[in-house]
Amino acid sequence: MQKTILSLTIGLSLFLGLSACQPTSNTSLESNDPKNAEQVNTPTPMPIETTISKPSTPTDSAIDAKTCLSLSNTIKKVDNTSKIDAIYAIQKQLKSCLPTASNDEVLSLLKDYQTMYKRFLSHETDMNTVESELAFFNILSALEQDKKIPKEDLEQISPRLRYLISLIQSDADVSVRHLGEGFYTFDHDLKAMADIFTPYLLPDQKAFIERMATDNQDIFWSDVAITTTFKELVKRAVFWEDYGQRYPNGYAIKDAKFLLDVYRNALFFGSNNTRWVDNNVQTFTQPQYQQLMMQLAKRPNSALAKDAQTYLEFLVLSDSERQQTYPAPSTDEKGYKLDERAMVHYQLKKRCRFLLFGMPMATIESA
Incomplete structure (x- = not known):
């Protein structure tokens, strides 16, 4: 019989982070940054x-x-x-x-x-x-x-x-x-x-708290599946990118950057039980996913847009082009043979290495 447990989180509580089976962060109350006090009015x-x-x-x-x-x-x-x-x-x-x-x-x-x-x-x-x-x-x-x-x-x-x-x-x-x-x-x-x-609260603090309160009303992970929609993932990723640009020295900026990484990785890699593309990473499973990704790729002055462009470019490469440009080994680090899906994801990660920076993939209250 499984024991009942208390939720945190990215429910999810506001400041205590995301959980091992949902995006988890060490979100905490931070003291005000003097620089931020100059950029926003009380x-x-x-x-x-x-x-x-x-x-x-x-x-x-x-x-x-x-x-x-x-x-x-x-x-x-x-x-x-x-x-x-x-x-x-x-x-x-x-x-x-x-x-x-x-x-x-x-x-x-x-x-x-x-x-x-x-x-x-x-x-x-x-x-x-x-x-x-x-x-x-x-x-x-x-x-x-x-x-x-x-x-x-x-x-x-x-x-x-x-x-x-x-x-x-x-x-x-x-x-x-x-x-x-x-x-x-x-x-x-x-x-x-x-x-x-x-x-x-100050404007940056208010924006952070209100967003966390909204997003943490429901869990993010369940049974190794992402519980929110692809459209909502795009919205959350865009919000945290905009937050970082608007308040570079803002309240809990480190947590904001972490959350951006959480949702960015969820967008481009999904999870074991949530896939936005087929096993070969060549076709989106739903037409609206491609439309949303293309819209994301057109955002001005956006690192997310560049990520989306890189991702879309990878999708149109043939198997031979992928293997030639991003050669995948025949076995993993333990000597086991890589199946076709594993090889494709290896190549994708090589192509989109920017997605892995600063991202503890195993722990997000979660991606």
């Missing part, structure tokens, strides 16, 4: 709901300041014994604190908030028997399919797990996510979390 804080009110009195300000100073400690006290009401109370306090917080304080609170939810949803220690694991799988599978949960399964799991499941059923900010291959986990609304914090 955005005017956008009021949120109750922040649109009469000007605060000195007494109100004093109370808010005291609350804000202790908020980080309050967030850190939330764990897997807490109730959802504790989180709702924190969200209310954040609406008062964030408009007056410094950029570093906003980022610190955001990191604390995300880690808080990870603790709140943690449940690994509650899976003590094969029966409880099987019951947990049956329950989350039923939730995913909007089916009725068998009472006998609920009796097999811990009170904490029953509480988390009740939150899902009551439409609280808790959901179930299928990670593939029989793995399930609890998650929360990343976009709602981003909405709380992004009005008080």
Whole structure:
């Protein structure tokens, strides 16, 4: 029986990276780069709901300041014994604190908030028997399919797990996510979390957080297959290339470059169970894939466009031209004979070596 696991990620959590079976990065909260502070202007804080009110009195300000100073400690006290009401109370306090917080304080609170939810949803220690694991799988599978949960399964799991499941059923900010291959986990609304914090971030920080929150709502890898569409891969690769060009010294720029590599490799190499071209790498499996690749190749001032041009040029080479220009060995490093598909991919990687630079192919929450 497979054990249930918690998701991160590129779900996927915002800053904790992508997973071994999905693109994984060591995305982290980085301190602001002084160079970036010069290239972007601090955005005017956008009021949120109750922040649109009469000007605060000195007494109100004093109370808010005291609350804000202790908020980080309050967030850190939330764990897997807490109730959802504790989180709702924190969200209310954040609406008062964030408009007056410094950029570093906003980022610190955001990191604390995300880690808080990870603790709140943690449940690994509650899976003590094969029966409880099987019951947990049956329950989350039923939730995913909007089916009725068998009472006998609920009796097999811990009170904490029953509480988390009740939150899902009551439409609280808790959901179930299928990670593939029989793995399930609890998650929360990343976009709602981003909405709380992004009005008080610098433009490059806001762009990064909003994109990660959107992309990490679903897993990227499942059963060695890419779960998103080819069109979406193009969009994500283009976004991260544009981000790097717009904010060369921006927030988490290293992670942005990593994500560009993730999606670029997914575009040109696919995965074991996801192929955009035939085994001979000569014909796209769907006409729209070729159309999208040709559109990508026409982007101005784009390294991705040059990659796409190189890829398209490789596709039209004959077998003899490929072997003459990029000779492939008859055996691999272990002495095993290379089949036709393996030889073609060897040649493709020789032709498109730029695709491999800086890319840990085995680990992306994932490509």
